[in-house]
Amino acid sequence: MQPLFRRLSYYSKLTDEDGKTLSGMSLRDHSYAPGEDIIRRGEKTSQVFVIKQGWAVRYITLEDGRTQVLNFMLPGDIFDLQVFLDDEVDHSVAAVTKVTTTVVNSDSILSLFAQGSSIAAALWWTTVQEEGILREQIVRNGRRTARERVAHLILELHRRARIVGDAGADCMELPVSQILIADCLGLSFVHVNRVLRGLEKEGLIKKNKGVLTILDRAKLIETSGYSEEHLHLNGPPRRLSFMAVAE
Amino acid sequence: MQPLFRRLSYYSKLTDEDGKTLSGMSLRDHSYAPGEDIIRRGEKTSQVFVIKQGWAVRYITLEDGRTQVLNFMLPGDIFDLQVFLDDEVDHSVAAVTKVTTTVVNSDSILSLFAQGSSIAAALWWTTVQEEGILREQIVRNGRRTARERVAHLILELHRRARIVGDAGADCMELPVSQILIADCLGLSFVHVNRVLRGLEKEGLIKKNKGVLTILDRAKLIETSGYSEEHLHLNGPPRRLSFMAVAE
DNA sequence: CGTCCTCTTGAGTAACTTCAAGTATTGTGG
DNA sequence: CCACAATACTTGAAGTTACTCAAGAGGACG
Numbered sequence: 349m350q351p352l353f354r355r356l357s358y359y360s361k362l363t364d365e366d367g368k369t370l371s372g373m374s375l376r377d378h379s380y381a382p383g384e385d386i387i388r389r390g391e392k393t394s395q396v397f398v399i400k401q402g403w404a405v406r407y408i409t410l411e412d413g414r415t416q417v418l419n420f421m422l423p424g425d426i427f428d429l430q431v432f433l434d435d436e437v438d439h440s441v442a443a444v445t446k447v448t449t450t451v452v453n454s455d456s457i458l459s460l461f462a463q464g465s466s467i468a469a470a471l472w473w474t475t476v477q478e479e480g481i482l483r484e485q486i487v488r489n490g491r492r493t494a495r496e497r498v499a500h501l502i503l504e505l506h507r508r509a510r511i512v513g514d515a516g517a518d519c520m521e522l523p524v525s526q527i528l529i530a531d532c533l534g535l536s537f538v539h540v541n542r543v544l545r546g547l548e549k550e551g552l553i554k555k556n557k558g559v560l561t562i563l564d565r566a567k568l569i570e571t572s573g574y575s576e577e578h579l580h581l582n583g584p585p586r587r588l589s590f591m592a593v594a595e
Numbered sequence: 596m597q598p599l600f601r602r603l604s605y606y607s608k609l610t611d612e613d614g615k616t617l618s619g620m621s622l623r624d625h626s627y628a629p630g631e632d633i634i635r636r637g638e639k640t641s642q643v644f645v646i647k648q649g650w651a652v653r654y655i656t657l658e659d660g661r662t663q664v665l666n667f668m669l670p671g672d673i674f675d676l677q678v679f680l681d682d683e684v685d686h687s688v689a690a691v692t693k694v695t696t697t698v699v700n701s702d703s704i705l706s707l708f709a710q711g712s713s714i715a716a717a718l719w720w721t722t723v724q725e726e727g728i729l730r731e732q733i734v735r736n737g738r739r740t741a742r743e744r745v746a747h748l749i750l751e752l753h754r755r756a757r758i759v760g761d762a763g764a765d766c767m768e769l770p771v772s773q774i775l776i777a778d779c780l781g782l783s784f785v786h787v788n789r790v791l792r793g794l795e796k797e798g799l800i801k802k803n804k805g806v807l808t809i810l811d812r813a814k815l816i817e818t819s820g821y822s823e824e825h826l827h828l829n830g831p832p833r834r835l836s837f838m839a840v841a842e
Numbered sequence: 843c844g845t846c847c848t849c850t851t852g853a854g855t856a857a858c859t860t861c862a863a864g865t866a867t868t869g870t871g872g
Numbered sequence: 873c874c875a876c877a878a879t880a881c882t883t884g885a886a887g888t889t890a891c892t893c894a895a896g897a898g899g900a901c902g
Contacts, residue, residue, distance in 0.1 A: 788883085
């Protein structure tokens with residue numbers, strides 16, 4: 349549960365005690381090979397899992413094979429607090445790299461909420477963050493040019509990787525093919541390639557064996573119109589507002 | 596709270612008692628003129644409100660004026676159960692028509708959850724539904740053609756309007772300008788116009804003074820690839836899975 | 843070492859946008 | 873209730889962005 353703990357404690361004060369609590373919630377680990385499905389659309393699942401290692405994607409495929417990546421999942425990301433409805437999930441999740449997940453005891457999550465733990469507030473915050481990322485995805489793909497989209501996505505992914513400690517100040521491992529980037533941004537992979545090469549030629553980024561380096565962050569932000577509001581980086585409150593009611 | 600009750604009881608069995616409970620939660624109403632903002636990005640709000648009458652949009656505007664509509668809000672739609680974080684909201688909501696909202700006492704929502712009311716399950720379901728709609732929006736705008744997008748949106752809006760009793764079997768009031776449709780689908784309004792005229796010429800739809808009629812549903816579904824999985828129309832369970840735990 | 847997948851680049855094309863100008867519709871103040 | 877203004881709709885023509893097709897190069901993997 350390290351990545352989750354790191355993510356939750358990035359802006360929220362969690363104690364060592366909280367760390368132990370989190371570790372205790374983890375039931376068992378599971379590994380997936382690159383490309384393997386972790387959850388398939390239409391399945392019913394009452395399980396909550398956390399990405400422990402590696403990258404995954406939430407995605408939906410149309411009948412004719414067109415696929416849309418909804419969002420990337422990094423270590424510390426959770427699927428899915430909404431699971432309590434016991435309904436069929438409406439999208440799939442696949443491993444991008446080798447992925448390790450931890451299945452979490454959902455009862456223990458619930459008791460965290462019942463107890464008013466600050467972990468619960470942090471978990472709630474992650475779902476707000478996730479929704480913010482989804483909304484930003486809609487704006488990005490709906491109203492930005494290809495160039496803006498690519499630059500914007502790079503900045504977002506770097507930031508998210510950095511939060512869980514998987515990236516340097518201006519560089520990161522980006523284990524994502526241009527095909528996936530295209531499926532995320534609603535573009536053809538050929539065009540994504542051209543845009544990336546363009547950004548490289550202009551000296552904004554550099555890519556070398558899966559490591560992406562941001563060479564000119566200021567220009568990258570300028571061309572993408574990137575801002576971080578949607579990530580809700582102020583972090584969770586120590587308690588959810590409704591917890592105060594119970595006191 | 597009529598529209599909310601209607602929406603919740605569309606697939607879930609709610610008693611008259613539940614109806615009264617819902618009515619009792621409503622604190623006060625508020626009206627908005629067309630175009631007026633109901634909530635502005637960056638505001639903090641700890642209020643939950645329900646659309647009682649009229650249509651609204653969730654939207655985000657970029658610095659240079661480009662606007663993306665995230666989603667339409669119909670009577671019975673809720674903003675926003677995520678509010679308990681007491682954080683700044685990351686998008687705005689504006690009235691499209693004249694809109695009446697009801698502000699809801701968030702404490703009473705919480706006690707519904709505490710009591711394990713079936714209303715709580717239904718409310719949770721609406722948030723799952725809303726997320727499904729957001730995801731479908733990403734797929735639609737990312738991987739469908741303009742023609743598919745327009746047809747798809749029409750079918751979705753009709754379905755949602757019908758659930759709250761605001762539409763006939765194949766016709767509905769669609770109080771939405773082509774400009775808004777364009778901002779929702781990530782297209783120019785000129786192109787939306789051409790696509791709509793095309794669909795009319797081919798006899799798939801008809802529009803007359805704000806009333807849209809679906810003339811050939813089968814073809815409309817065929818050209819759009821529409822399916823309703825994302826609306827989670829099986830509806831909420833009577834109880835959330837975690838409520839069983841508490842028993 | 844060969845196969846498969848990803849990346850790269852060019853050339854031609856299709857989908858959608860922008861610009862522009864005119865028409866209908868809706869709202870508003872006298 | 874009418875006249876006028878403002879907004880939304882419609883259509884054409886030209887331009888641009890991004891797509892498709894194609895073919896070769898570079899890497900990863902068994």
